[in-house]
Amino acid sequence: MSTLSVPEIGVFLPTSTPDPERPIIGDVVAAARTAERLGLDSVWATDQLVASAPILEGAVVLAAAAAVTERVRLGWGVLILALRPAPLVAKQVAALQHVSGNRLVLGVGTGNPAHGDGSWRAAGVPVGERAARTDAALELLPDLIAGKPVDAYGAPITLAPGAPMPPLVVAGEVRAARRRAVRFGAEWLSLRPELGALEQGIAELRTLAAELGLAVPAVALVAPLSPDGPDVTTEQAAAFAAAGVRRLILSPTGPDTEADYAHAAEVRTRLRAR
Incomplete structure (x- = not known):
C-alpha cells in the first residue's frame, strides 16, 4: 500500500453517542x-x-478543543446546515477558523431521521425543505465565510472578519447527497x-462527477472500532483504504475515551508501517 492510499484517522470527541441508552458526555478538553498527543489526525x-x-x-466543543491543541484538525461532523440561517453558520465557521489557526473541517448534512422532527419544529424549519435549504446555504457559504458581499437577503451583507473556507465534507447515503458532495464538497x-x-456509493459518486463534469470528491467514512482490538480494526481500515477511503473517523465504543483513542492511534501507526 502506498503512502498516498493511507487514510487520515480521526475520532469523535465525547459529545454524545449513537446509543441513546449510553450517552457519552465526557471531558472534551482532555480528549x-x-x-x-497520540498523533491522531482529527x-x-x-x-x-x-x-x-x-x-x-x-x-462550543470545537472552540474548546481549538484552545488546547495546536495541530489536530477540528471536524464538525456533521453540521445540520438547514437548521440555521446561513450567515449564522458562516459567522461561527469564520470564528472557529480564527481561533484554531484555520484547522476546521466542515461536515454538513441534512440530518438523521432517527432523531425525529423535534429539531426542525424547534427551529421553525419545515423538515420537507431541508434539502433545498441545504443546497441554497452551500451556494452562499464560501463567500459569506470569506467576508465577501452577498446579496441574498434583500440587501448586500458582508461578514467581517472573513476567513478561509474550510474543507467541505458532505454526508449522506442517497443519490441527492452524493450529487451535493460532487457539486459543493471536497469530500463525501x-x-x-x-x-x-x-463501493457502490463510490461508484455512483464517480458517475455523478462524470455527468456534471466535476472532480470526484475524496471519500471519508465513519466506522466502528472493532471490539476485537487493533488487529481487526487495522485490517478493516486497510480494506476501506483499498476501496478509496482517504479519511476514516472511528466511532466510540464506550466512555473510556483514552482507550478508544489509543486503539485508533495504534491503527494509524500500523497502517503507516505497511
Whole structure:
C-alpha cells in the first residue's frame, strides 16, 4: 500500500453517542489533548438540536478543543446546515477558523431521521425543505465565510472578519447527497461501513462527477472500532483504504475515551508501517 492510499484517522470527541441508552458526555478538553498527543489526525464534534440522546453544542466543543491543541484538525461532523440561517453558520465557521489557526473541517448534512422532527419544529424549519435549504446555504457559504458581499437577503451583507473556507465534507447515503458532495464538497462522507455498500456509493459518486463534469470528491467514512482490538480494526481500515477511503473517523465504543483513542492511534501507526 502506498503512502498516498493511507487514510487520515480521526475520532469523535465525547459529545454524545449513537446509543441513546449510553450517552457519552465526557471531558472534551482532555480528549482533544489526548488525541493530539497520540498523533491522531482529527477530532470531531457531532450536531443536533433536539436529539435522541444528550448532545453538546458543536461550535462550543470545537472552540474548546481549538484552545488546547495546536495541530489536530477540528471536524464538525456533521453540521445540520438547514437548521440555521446561513450567515449564522458562516459567522461561527469564520470564528472557529480564527481561533484554531484555520484547522476546521466542515461536515454538513441534512440530518438523521432517527432523531425525529423535534429539531426542525424547534427551529421553525419545515423538515420537507431541508434539502433545498441545504443546497441554497452551500451556494452562499464560501463567500459569506470569506467576508465577501452577498446579496441574498434583500440587501448586500458582508461578514467581517472573513476567513478561509474550510474543507467541505458532505454526508449522506442517497443519490441527492452524493450529487451535493460532487457539486459543493471536497469530500463525501459515508456512514455505512459495509464494504459492498461503500463501493457502490463510490461508484455512483464517480458517475455523478462524470455527468456534471466535476472532480470526484475524496471519500471519508465513519466506522466502528472493532471490539476485537487493533488487529481487526487495522485490517478493516486497510480494506476501506483499498476501496478509496482517504479519511476514516472511528466511532466510540464506550466512555473510556483514552482507550478508544489509543486503539485508533495504534491503527494509524500500523497502517503507516505497511
